[in-house]
Amino acid sequence: MSHADTLIDARWIIPVEPHATVLERHSIAVRDGAIVAIVPPAERAAWTADDTVSLPNHVLMPGLVNLHGHSAMTLLRGYADDLALMDWLQNHIWPAEGKHVKDDFVYDGTLLAMAEMIRSGTTTINDMYFFHGAVARAGLAAGLRTFVGCSILEFPTPYAGSADEYLQKALAERREFIGEELVTFTLAPHAPYTVSDDTFRKVVTLAEQEDMLIHCHIHETRGEIDDSLKAHQLRPLARLDRLGLLSPRLIAAHMVHMSDDEIELVARRGVHIAHNPTSNMKLASGIAPVQRLLDAGVNVGIGTDGAASNNKLDMLSDTRQAALLAKVGSLDPTAVPAATALRMATLNGARALGLGAKTGSIEVGKRFDAIALDLAQVETAPTFDPISHVVYAAGREQVCDVWVDGRHLLAARTLTTLDHTALLAVAESWRNKIAAR
Structure with missing residues (x-):
C-alpha cells in the first residue's frame, strides 16, 4: 500500500506533457508538495492519503502561468479606457500613479489582483511594477508563485529618481527575500522608449552577475518602432541586440510588430515572448x-497585462483570445489549436521563467501547481474534448480548486489564504481616494 499527503481523483487530467494528452479517471498523488505518482484506475486501490479530493466531473490540469502583468494596477481598473497607448500612459495612468503609488497602494492592489488570479486559475505571475517588497509580501501572503519585476526607467516616479536609483533599490529589496521558494526577483527595464543605452548595458551586466531574468515591453506599437528609427536609426530589436539584451534571459512582452528577420533573430537568440492578446486588442x-x-x-x-488595460486578469479568457486572434490574424483556422494555446498558457510560460523542470505540466517529480475546473455545467455540456472545452468554452467561474506547491489556495471556490470581504473593502477605500483626487 502506498501513501500520499493528498490524493486527487479526477474525471479528466490534462498533463500538457505529453502534448494534447487527456487521461481519464486517473488520480494524482502528492507528497510534500510534489507529484509522486499519476495513478491509473487499476492501481487506485493501492493508495491511501491523509486527504482525498474527489473531482468526478472535473478537469485537473497545470496551473496557468501569467507571463506578463502589473498586478498593483488592478486599483486603476476602468480608470481610463478606450484610449491609444501613449495617450493612456502619459495623460492618465502615469499622472494617477504619480499621485497614489506608494508601498500601501502596491501591496493592496497586488493582493486584490492575486485573489482574482487565484480565482481564475493562475498559479504563477510574472509581474512588473514598483515598491518590489510590497509585491513580494503580497505574493507570500497569497501563496502565489511570484516573479517580482523591478521596473527601471530614466525619469523619476514616487519610487525612485533616476535609473541608477531604480537599480540600487531593486538589488536591495531583492536581498530581503533571498531563500523564499515562491519569490523570484527580475530586472524590468520598462521599454526601449523609456530606457537609455547606458542603462540597458547596466541591466545586461547586472543580470549576468546576479543570475536574474530580464522582463521588458518591446515592439508593442508601430509608433514605438517609428520613434526608434528617428531617434536611433534602428528598430528597437536591432538596438537591443547591439546592447546585448537579446538572450534566453529575456522575456519580451508584446512583440506585436515583427518582420521575418526579427522572428528569426529572436529564435536564434533564445528570447521568450509574453503574448498579451486582450491588451493588444484593447489598445489597438x-x-x-x-x-x-x-x-x-x-x-x-x-x-x-494589467487590469488597467485588459480589464480583467483572466488567463482562461486570454488563452482563448490567443487562439482566436492567431486564426483571424493569419486567416488560418488551424493556427494555434487548443492544445497549443493551453501549452502556451502553462508549460511555455513556466519555461520562460526557468521553471520548466519544476512546474507547468503534470509530471512525476514536479511541484504540484494545479487547478481544477468543474465541467458539469450547461455552458460546458456535453464534453467531447476537455482540452477544447478548457480553451474555447469554460469560464473562470468554473475554476473550483487551485494548488500552488501543494498548498490548497482555492477550495470549492473559497479562497483559503485571503479574505474576500476584506479585499472588497480595501478596494472600495482606494476607489474613494482615487476618485477624490
Whole structure:
C-alpha cells in the first residue's frame, strides 16, 4: 500500500506533457508538495492519503502561468479606457500613479489582483511594477508563485529618481527575500522608449552577475518602432541586440510588430515572448504573429497585462483570445489549436521563467501547481474534448480548486489564504481616494 499527503481523483487530467494528452479517471498523488505518482484506475486501490479530493466531473490540469502583468494596477481598473497607448500612459495612468503609488497602494492592489488570479486559475505571475517588497509580501501572503519585476526607467516616479536609483533599490529589496521558494526577483527595464543605452548595458551586466531574468515591453506599437528609427536609426530589436539584451534571459512582452528577420533573430537568440492578446486588442496595438513565432521555434507564453488595460486578469479568457486572434490574424483556422494555446498558457510560460523542470505540466517529480475546473455545467455540456472545452468554452467561474506547491489556495471556490470581504473593502477605500483626487 502506498501513501500520499493528498490524493486527487479526477474525471479528466490534462498533463500538457505529453502534448494534447487527456487521461481519464486517473488520480494524482502528492507528497510534500510534489507529484509522486499519476495513478491509473487499476492501481487506485493501492493508495491511501491523509486527504482525498474527489473531482468526478472535473478537469485537473497545470496551473496557468501569467507571463506578463502589473498586478498593483488592478486599483486603476476602468480608470481610463478606450484610449491609444501613449495617450493612456502619459495623460492618465502615469499622472494617477504619480499621485497614489506608494508601498500601501502596491501591496493592496497586488493582493486584490492575486485573489482574482487565484480565482481564475493562475498559479504563477510574472509581474512588473514598483515598491518590489510590497509585491513580494503580497505574493507570500497569497501563496502565489511570484516573479517580482523591478521596473527601471530614466525619469523619476514616487519610487525612485533616476535609473541608477531604480537599480540600487531593486538589488536591495531583492536581498530581503533571498531563500523564499515562491519569490523570484527580475530586472524590468520598462521599454526601449523609456530606457537609455547606458542603462540597458547596466541591466545586461547586472543580470549576468546576479543570475536574474530580464522582463521588458518591446515592439508593442508601430509608433514605438517609428520613434526608434528617428531617434536611433534602428528598430528597437536591432538596438537591443547591439546592447546585448537579446538572450534566453529575456522575456519580451508584446512583440506585436515583427518582420521575418526579427522572428528569426529572436529564435536564434533564445528570447521568450509574453503574448498579451486582450491588451493588444484593447489598445489597438495590433496582432502579434504568434503562429509564425511558434513555427520558428520561439517559446511564446501568454500574459494578461494589467487590469488597467485588459480589464480583467483572466488567463482562461486570454488563452482563448490567443487562439482566436492567431486564426483571424493569419486567416488560418488551424493556427494555434487548443492544445497549443493551453501549452502556451502553462508549460511555455513556466519555461520562460526557468521553471520548466519544476512546474507547468503534470509530471512525476514536479511541484504540484494545479487547478481544477468543474465541467458539469450547461455552458460546458456535453464534453467531447476537455482540452477544447478548457480553451474555447469554460469560464473562470468554473475554476473550483487551485494548488500552488501543494498548498490548497482555492477550495470549492473559497479562497483559503485571503479574505474576500476584506479585499472588497480595501478596494472600495482606494476607489474613494482615487476618485477624490
